[in-house]
Amino acid sequence: MRSSINQKLVESGESERLKDILRTRLIECGWRDELKAHCKEIVKRKGLEHVTVEDLVAETTPKGRALVPDDVKKELLGRIRTFLAQQST
């Protein structure tokens, strides 16, 4: 189920479109700035020499996920629903 939905999204190009929308929303609501500031803080705290991209990803992922506003999640879910409804008719 999950993979067939994913396949449909990718093949139709909808997945790229959704990614675009998500990216725009995250910038609009300040999510990106906030996460960027958070990353800078980590780098500053640990020192540039002692931090790798992996560390950053590991440390910021939970916070990043938690910070995504509900509105954005709802919108994306709605869009996926609409898309699937269109596909099935």
Next chain:
Amino acid sequence: MGTKASNKPSSTSSCHHIEALKSSTSLLESYGFLFETFIRSPASDSIKSCDFGAENGGYKESSRKVPPAIKCCECDDSTPRLYACLQCVYFACFEKKHIQEHAKSSKHFLAMDISYGGVYCYRCKDHIYDDDLDKVAGISNNRFFSKLFIVLGLRLIAWTPTDIEIESLHSNPKRRKIENNSSVGLRGLINLGNTCFMSCIVQALTHTPLLRDFFLSDKHNCQMMAETQQCLVCELSRLFQEFYSGSRTPHIPYRLLHLVWTHARHLAGYEQQDAHEFFIAILDLVHQHCKGTNGAASNNSNCCNCIIDQIFTGSLQSDVTCQECHNISTTIDPFWDISLDLVTPEPTSLFDCLKRFTRDEHLGSFAKIKCSQCTVHRESTKRLTMKRLPIVCCFHLKRFEHSIGYHKKIKTLISFTEELDMTPFMSGCKTNDMGECIVTDDQQYRYTLFAVVNHIGNLESGHYINYIKQGQSSWFKCDDHQITKSTIQEVLNSEGYLLFYHKKVLDYE
């Protein structure tokens, strides 16, 4: 040296694994190819984020291939963090460590992140900045953007600091960062004798994001030569400097007032004035002064690209339909603001007002209009719609009613929202069977409130105050020299007179 490198991680000197491969294999070519294919292909992010606008969709649709469905060679996932091996054709995900396994088993330890182009070295267990690889990416980027800008008709060049700029950055190490709760930009204005009509408009203008960016980036080139002292744009420029200097004492706008008095005689004196009239007057003056006082160009307001027109000018389409032959004659006029009637039946919301503003209106039998097709005067209907919306939309609620013999102020509460979708009021908006407009998810007609001017009191004597938005979501109430914290709720419940909305998503011009 040392200047540029100091901004980057100290390991600019790459890693010896990359160095070794650069000399023995065609690493740079492979990287260039992969970068070009995934990061700078027409289907990749960057071109899409430069949205050309839906009406201009031709380029976007035709050039945009359905992106290749790249998956991890091991787990079939199209996770966000996919890497391409730089030494063979292989794609794998980072999260489930498939790219790392590949590095281990095949001894291909360099891989490129296919979303951003960063290079990962498995041996060093880190992403590496290599000057030569960066150069390859830079060339690819430049080629891509110059192509893109030809398509868009733009000339944008990335900023490479000159030696003077680098030196000046180094000798002035203090950086000012505007925090979320910063008060920079908030400044009261001393009332110079019934000048609250001016204060509230100045507050609204200084908090118009694009206008602020224009003035703070020093874009104004004075056209008034010998009379710079008379240039209102220069004065606004100084005003912006004052507002964003960080000073917290109230500003005394006597120079601005004097200039307005000299250039707009009808506003001179210590009488009470209408804030809306002042708003239009100051836009007009700034618009004229952008072109110089006696420039011929200032007469043609339809094709001007001064900052005022870029931000505030929209156009209204008026369709007059002949009731006999149904011929439609269309005219298009520019506007700076939209004045909305509040007369009976009283509307209750901004949406109501706009709906009424854009509905069919019978011109009646006393106002017959000559139809170009019937060539006689016919009864007609007229409908106004938005042909093109400005970046900043100012709605003027006509609270002051002036009829023969009586004047009154309409104090009805008109509700308005923080977010506004203008789609239903656009020319050529599609409607459903019920005649209601189909609201699409198009971003280009979405607006956000950023300033509200209120009038307190009655016609004979009153006072203007305004609310302005600062940062992402803080609201402040400006009452001449006093500035107090406010809330969006207080703003939305207030008796709005002028409502300023800003476009949410900006297109490239």
